[in-house]
Amino acid sequence: xxxxxxxxxxxxxxxxxxxxxxxxxxxxxxxxxxxxxxxxxxxxxxxxxxxxxxxxxxxxxxxxxxxxxxxxxxxxxxxxxxxxxxxxxxxxxxxxxxxxxxxxxxxxxxxxxxxxxxxxxxxxxxxxxxxxxxxxxxxxxxxxxxxxxxxxxxxxxxxxxxxxxxxxxxxxxxxxxxxxxxxxxxxxxxxxxxxxxxxx
Amino acid sequence: xxxxxxxxxxxxxxxxxxxxxxxxxxxxxxxxxxxxxxxxxxxxxxxxxxxxxxxxxxxxxxxxxxxxxxxxxxxxxxxxxxxxxxxxxxxxxxxxxxxxxxxxxxxxxxxxxxxxxxxxxxxxxxxxxxxxxxxxxxxxxxxxxxxxxxxxxxxxxxxxxxxxxxxxxxxx
Numbered sequence: 001x002x003x004x005x006x007x008x009x010x011x012x013x014x015x016x017x018x019x020x021x022x023x024x025x026x027x028x029x030x031x032x033x034x035x036x037x038x039x040x041x042x043x044x045x046x047x048x049x050x051x052x053x054x055x056x057x058x059x060x061x062x063x064x065x066x067x068x069x070x071x072x073x074x075x076x077x078x079x080x081x082x083x084x085x086x087x088x089x090x091x092x093x094x095x096x097x098x099x100x101x102x103x104x105x106x107x108x109x110x111x112x113x114x115x116x117x118x119x120x121x122x123x124x125x126x127x128x129x130x131x132x133x134x135x136x137x138x139x140x141x142x143x144x145x146x147x148x149x150x151x152x153x154x155x156x157x158x159x160x161x162x163x164x165x166x167x168x169x170x171x172x173x174x175x176x177x178x179x180x181x182x183x184x185x186x187x188x189x190x191x192x193x194x195x196x197x198x199x200x
Numbered sequence: 201x202x203x204x205x206x207x208x209x210x211x212x213x214x215x216x217x218x219x220x221x222x223x224x225x226x227x228x229x230x231x232x233x234x235x236x237x238x239x240x241x242x243x244x245x246x247x248x249x250x251x252x253x254x255x256x257x258x259x260x261x262x263x264x265x266x267x268x269x270x271x272x273x274x275x276x277x278x279x280x281x282x283x284x285x286x287x288x289x290x291x292x293x294x295x296x297x298x299x300x301x302x303x304x305x306x307x308x309x310x311x312x313x314x315x316x317x318x319x320x321x322x323x324x325x326x327x328x329x330x331x332x333x334x335x336x337x338x339x340x341x342x343x344x345x346x347x348x349x350x351x352x353x354x355x356x357x358x359x360x361x362x363x364x365x366x367x368x369x370x371x372x
Contacts, residue, residue, distance in 0.1 A: 022262075043265070047288035051258030055289070058259045061223065061246075062266010082251030086259065089248060176292035184265055193267030 001137035005102065005162040009035055011142055012069075012098075019067045019096075020059060020187070024052035026107030028071040028100050030169035040186040044172040044179055050080035053097045057087060060095040063191045070097045075105045075113055077121065084128035087155055096149060096156045102164045110164050125157045137161040204234035205369030208338065212300075212362070213238045213245070215341050219348035220269035221298065222246060225256035229275025231302045231367045236273065253278035257285040261295045269348070272297060276304035276317040279359065280324065286357055287328055294355040298348045303334055303361040325359060332359035337371045 009031045021042040023029040029044045036042070043059075045052045056070030077083075077099055087097065103117020104110040122135040132152040136142040136159070149156050174182070184195045212235055216224070224239040224247045226232075239247040250256045256272035263270040274282075279301045290297060304311070305318020325332050331350065333343050344360055351358040365371040 045289070045293075047292045048258070049284065049288070051254060051261075051285060051289065054255050054258035055262035058223075058262020058264070058268075058270070059266045060262075061259075062263050062268040080252065080255065083255055086248065086250050086255055177294050180293045180295070187265060187267075195265060195267050 002102075002161040002163045003137065003139055003142065005031060005100070005165050006035070007139055008136075008142060008160055008162050011139060012146075015146055016069075018190075019069045020056075020063075021069045021071070022052050022056040022059070023071045024048050024073050024076055026073050026075075026105075027102070027165050027169070028073055029172060031165070032071070033172040034169050039172075039174065039179075040182045043183045044174065046171065047176075048076065050076040050083065052076065053095075054083055054086060056097070057090055057092060057095055059187075060092045061090060063187065063193055064094060066094060066187070066191055068092075068095050070095065072097065072099050073106060074099060074101045074103065074117075074119070074121065075107075078113065078115065078119070081124060081128075084125055084130060084157070087157070088129045090155070092155050093153055096158060098158045098160055100160050100162060102162050104164050106165055107168070110166075121159045122157075125159075130155065130157050132156040133159075135159040135161065202368065204231055204367045206234050206238070208367060208369050209234040209238040211338060211341055212344065213242055215344035216271055217242070217244045219298070219345045221271045221348070222268050223248065223260065223263050223270040224273055225250050225259045225270065226273035227251075227253050227256065227275070227278055229278070229302045229304070231304075231362070231364055232273060232275065232300070235300075235367070239273070253282050254285040257282050257289060257297070260297050261289050261293075264295050264297065270297065271300060273300045275302045276314065276321050276361075280317065280321060283324065283328060286330065290357050295357075296351040296355050297357040298344075298351055299357050299359045301359055301361050302367070303363045306363060308364050330357065330359060332361055334361045334363065336363045336366055338366070
């Protein structure tokens with residue numbers, strides 16, 4: 001069972017309040033941009049290949065008062081599933097890692113993946129020792145389950161079973177430095193951290 | 201055979217602390233075993249062992265946006281696996297970072313499987329315009345603070361390479 005990706009993301013956007021969002025390359029960035037057009041509370045890490053959640057973990061580590069949502073694609077995830085051992089070690093209560101499982105490489109014309117889309121990522125996460133693991137395959141489950149995701153004490157890992165998008169969407173129209181400064185200035189203003197002028 | 205010097209490790213950690221480093225993400229190389237232990241034992245640092253070197257690049261890049269000074273600590277081979285992450289994340293988004301590596305494959309390294317690092321690692325760093333400095337003696341450890349500051353000035357990673365003789369306390 002799988003959700004339409006746009007409906008799934010639309011529900012998350014509906015629930016979205018002050019969370020800092022990091023999206024990975026491909027469909028996750030494209031869809032979040034399509035639905036929100038947000039340029040400050042989101043870091044579109046389009047160049048990441050498996051590192052979006054650890055990038056997000058670094059933010060969550062540095063700003064414990066920020067709630068951070070990270071989105072990984074399943075293709076990127078399979079390149080570096082050992083990331084989960086690091087996330088478990090960090091044990092960041094303010095990090096929620098969403099794994100978008102569509103079983104294909106969405107950014108590259110939905111070419112099939114090595115596992116044929118058959119990997120049970122939730123089981124993998126549990127095997128790596130993560131305690132708060134969720135898997136949602138329809139919108140009803142997602143609606144009902146997100147309250148619990150937000151209640152848990154400790155990092156949450158959430159598998160979103162979605163259908164392939166069926167085509168690419170426009171990329172967020174920002175170059176890297178614009179993304180860096182819009183996002184970083186937002187964090188400075190909102191959380192009082194010093195990013196750009198510290199120690200220079 | 202004597203292992204890496206704990207005194208040198210402590211001196212490197214001291215320089216890192218003075219540079220504002222708080223988070224250390226590491227994957228081992230035998231030469232930096234004492235250094236990893238020094239970071240692990242030092243309350244000024246949060247030391248996080250990672251599963252692969254690219255993960256250190258991702259984590260430390262995010263920590264920059266958390267306002268935290270961070271350090272990716274790895275062997276020479278590890279750096280060679282990070283070219284994608286450095287050029288895609290740090291160069292695309294202009295994210296500074298300090299990276300400590302071992303200068304494997306140089307004179308004195310008897311490990312045949314590091315010959316390739318001796319031949320190609322420095323040319324690879326130069327080919328992607330990745331600034332680096334090599335520390336061979338204890339009196340050069342001040343370069344660590346300069347490297348960290350330079351990284352923030354240029355908004356790119358800077359690599360600090362340590363030789364075997366330094367890390368083993370055998371430099372002149």
